[in-house]
Amino acid sequence: MTHIILREKDVPNIRELDVYLANEGFDGLKKAVSMKPSEVIDEMKRSNLRGRGGAGFPTGIKWSFIPQSEPVKYVVVNADESETGTFKDRQIMENNPYQMIEGALICAYAIQATAVYIYLRGEFWDIAHDLDERIEAARAQNLVGDDILGSGYSCEVYTHLGAGAYICGEESALLNSLEGLLGQPRVRPPFPAQKGGGLYKEPTVVNNVETLANAPYILRVGGEKFAELGTQQSTGTKVICVSGHVNKPGNYELEMGKHTFRDLIFEMAGGIPDGKGIKAILPSGGSGPIVPATDEVLDTKLTYEDCQSIDTILGSASVMILDETVDITWAASKMTKFFKHESCGKCTPCREGTFWLDKVIDRILRGEGKRSDVELINNVAANMQGTTLCALGDFAANPILATIRHFPEDFYAHVDGDDEKAPVKAAGD
């Protein structure tokens, strides 16, 4: 299969503008500016491309929410790639950056945006520096800035570095951070696409890097052609980030619905090191529910809908593999510590819940827990779910709920059978 996103595997040095231009680079944008903006959106709708950042929302529909009557609109590229185990956007920006820039400009043209902001996580400062140079190179070719490709349409592209917070990958927190405010999610409605909800209160499309990198191909070959790839509900290809206990971790771009977890782990990624058995899979980093590596799971196809059928999510497709030696309680503790550290603290259940969960899991891991503590964390996590302002509260509950559901014995191994109430101390101590 030729790659759509990770084209550097087929075309070396595609990161250079001349190479990119020589290989159908900016043909998508050229096509786009020859069309009416609404036609570009229709093309995207026909492709049935779903957002690659995790939620899987149809991209064309997202673009169509932007009210055309508003004079000022923005496109924000979410390059705050901070989901545990995700490293696809980094590879795209390092090796095929123009495709993302082209995609962002196609989106900008489709909604007639005045500017594109590329919000990168703080650790990507070198990429940001590189992108700045590449944006200038594209400007020299009249691909960015005033009167792009002589179409009369003008759009600026800026990069912006975050200050290092997982929550800023959430679109409304990202917008706050971009505006210079505290990186905390906003109340919705109004949604970013609406007046009053986006960047500087103007309608804004926020898309993931990989999502936008698909746009040039879709424009080039047409939405229907794109939709032929993959399944009906999961069209196109997906870059899968494989990490953990595999011999060949890395990014694999696969056509959706053609491969199973078994193909991915044992054929492409070379299986588990040292011939160990596989215990569990985290299909979407720390934020998605863990699944035990049963035959049923291993034979599940890599699509949004098939992952749902095994009670997990494909999300950003950061597949983490845990082998049989891993203590799932320890893994749950690691993930909980991550979410405790990354909770923004704005709303109560997430702020207090992650803190509390961490305390109890620590106790369990120290061997001081009781059997009732396992039920306690299960219940606390359940209480966090569905009550928070943004999805981070749900994400933070997932590792606990799913690990206990699938691997209760790992937890009970740390607690003795004795179920007396832990000694209670008085308040204020």
Added chain:
Amino acid sequence: MNIIKGFATTFKHLREESITLQYPEQVRPFQERFKGRHHLRRYDNGLEKCIGCSLCSAACPADAIWVEAAENNDEQRFSPGERYAKTYEINMLRCIFCGYCEDACPTQAIELGHEHQMSFTDRRDSIFTKEMLIDAVPEGGQPTPQKVEAGAFDRAIPDMPDPK
């Protein structure tokens, strides 16, 4: 006939031991939980247990307790935490010795003791001030206010084995 019956009862009781005590020479033993005059307790290091929260005063059905609080710090520490009782007074004429104050106290600072011989010739003497109510500094402890190590006593309500 009735008169004989009557005297029979009298003579029966004459033979019994007298239960009248020659108070105050003789004092009847107290039940452990007898509620007498109040005491304000101290910790072993001499700090006052009372944190001036006024819950005793709020609980008092006779409105006999008057508390005024003030702020404490490590330079001038009366009690653990930030608050201590600057004024603590009980009007013993009003007190009905019900012990609600004891129940309300979150630090077990006020306890009703066994003393009950309180008489005054002036109504003003019925007001027992903090100086009268508070226990003597225990052996090894310091009188209050104390200058203490910073941060050592910054919580008002102490560890208790069973808060219920």
Added chain:
Amino acid sequence: MSDNMVKIIIDDVEYEVPAGMNVVDAAKWHASNDIPVFCYHPKMEPVGMCRMCLVEMGTLQRNPETGAVMTDEDGNPLVRWFPKLQTACTQVATDGMVFRTNTQAVVDARENVLEFLLTSHPLDCPICDKGGECPLQNLTMAHGPGESRMNFSDKMKLDKHVPLGDLIFLDEERCIQCGRCVRFQDELVGDDVLAFHERGRTLQIITNSDPGFDTYFSGNTTDICPVGALTTADFRFGARPWELTEVPSIDPHDAAGSNISLSVRLDRDFGGRAMIKRVMPRQNEYVNELWISDKARFGHHFTRSEDRLQKPVVDGKDSDWATAISTIAGLLEGADGDIAAIAGSGMSNEDLFALRSLVTANGGKRLGAWPTTHTGADLVAAVGVGVGTNLSDLGAGDAVLIVASDLEEEVPIWRLRLKGAHDRGAYVVVANARKTRMDDFASATPRYQAGKAAHWLDGIDKADPEVAKALKAAQNLVIVAGAEGLTLDGSRALMQSAANFLIDSGHYGKANNGLMSPLPGPNGMGLHYVGFTPEVTADIAQNPPKVLIVAQAEILSDDPYARAWLDKVETIISLNLFPDAVADMAAIALPIQSFAERDGTFTNGERRVQRFYTAQGPMGDALPAWQALSRISEHMGQGKAKASAAAVMVMMSNELPAFEGMRYRELSRTERQFPDISGDDMYYGGTAYQNKGGLGKVIPTTAEQGETPARADVSLPPVLEVGKGQFVVLPATRLYNLESTFRPSTLVHPRIMSPFVEVNAADAARLDINNGDVVEVKLPDVSVRVRASVNGGAPEGALVLPRHLTDDPTPMTVAVGEIAKV
């Protein structure tokens, strides 16, 4: 109400509510349903942070063709429920919304949120100042879990004593990160001095100003804090809330007449008598909404200051009332009618009436008002803001002109509310000779030459035609005209210009239109209505009378030039709270009671007559001024002394037309106000907000009573002649100062600026004056040594010299002087 009503269903009952109303407010106001909240506050934008107000929400299913509500077989409407619980605070009412607040899911969600909050909240309610009036406590009792599953040893341990500033302390453990304080400062005040720091469980409130929490409204954050995280330095551990009695009162410091509540308790520190333990705002949506300035909150200590005058002083010796009264009677009889009075605006309406009666009954005619900085109260009475005015109603399409006033320092509550008007889209113009804080919330900031405010406004059509046009075109127009940088004649000219402007553009005689003035003190308008004017004071200074009664007017502390003419008065009778310099000169000094010790009324800058009630035990032998004065009258056979302030008001309402129909019973009427903060404190919680003392009554303007206000020619005062090397010296007001009614509040002293003069940078460079240099400001017969502040606040050629920062008085009105480096 409006025709924009929509139908929503709460717990199976249908209610009609205004479209767009917040659902928490709608449930409270229309359905008496207290949806519990922590972070939501009706005066601020919702943020949905605390998750306490989670409810089940859905929409009615409608037939797509007919639009009719679809029903099931039993006739119950079909509802499309949201899959997750929604926060009620972030929803606004639209037609067909359905809510359930009493289902098991909602009950569980509330219990869970409270359990989460309590995992980090310390259980030190016994020593917490909020304990007893704490929303967290109340909501936990109502909705919380019976027992926590949190192991206590896992609790956070954080700093419990963080001073955010000199006045407010933060207990980091108690904070539940609702952000009400941060949002209050950002959204409502505009002083964004608080912020969140860090994230997650380490999220904490910090102050990012130097000095910390640098705002005049900091105390309000302690009221809206739903836990005991923010406490005031004044009330920290002062009393338990259930021991306090709330006494309705009026802020005695400025013309806003903020409704306050004095929380009193018997106290050993005050000899076992009733003592003010704290000052809380009292809801009056027309006057101060739910807010008060820090001066109102922390400026109450003067009422029980040991320095108060406590006994009548006759000829320099402590005496008693009988002696003092008979002596005064003798003096008045011997004056042959050459009697005059000067009253300050700390006097209540009743006091002023008693003083007027005494003077006129003995042949006196001259009633002077103090200070002689502001005049034009008669014009406020004629074309003032109409009955029903509410500054909160001003918004898009309306305009406000603030001229010759530093509103932040003079009447901070007006500044807060007019900032709100600006946020709502009103066209706010701040005209002054110099930069003031209100400039930050202005649409236009025209500048005029120092001392020429009246010239500017009189000629505004030429000077600033755009501004003039916008003001005239506004739907509603309020002019706030002060007297900064003006002489008394200048003030008269400015007020007349303002009145003319309003008359010309037709912005008078109706609600939300007209003239206001930041008259000093709480009863500047009362002085006018009882007949005391500053012009008469000027006349008294020119022609000193034989006997002068000076009532609560600290003439010598205010005016460096007054001693010259006061010396010419044969006999001075002083009535004051403090033994000031006038009392020292006086033959007789009478101790009078402060606002806290007795009943009375003040008339605020919007002409609202408002009652205050007796809160505190009296200081020494002090009497209410009306009582002292009417006992003198009685002694002289001029009518029997009244028994109560209410009785004086009855008499006054019969004699003075402005007070017609004013009865204490009328003034103490209340009505249900939005937001409704009454009830069982589950809603916004925890404070003494509720107004039980009355909303007061506004004296209608003469324009509203059918009199057509006449335009009068403005007689512009002569322009100050400034010689070479000379400067125009503009006296300025500072909110925190050393006036006798504020000096005893020592806890605010760190916030009182040390004496300074503002010098323009260009002038300073010319004279080689640096920021912080000690300079001497020389004025006719007066000179002061202060530090120079070169911060761009003063216009070129002018010096800004704040008053009342030293014991030595500095000029009250604009003057010409020199400056030199020492």
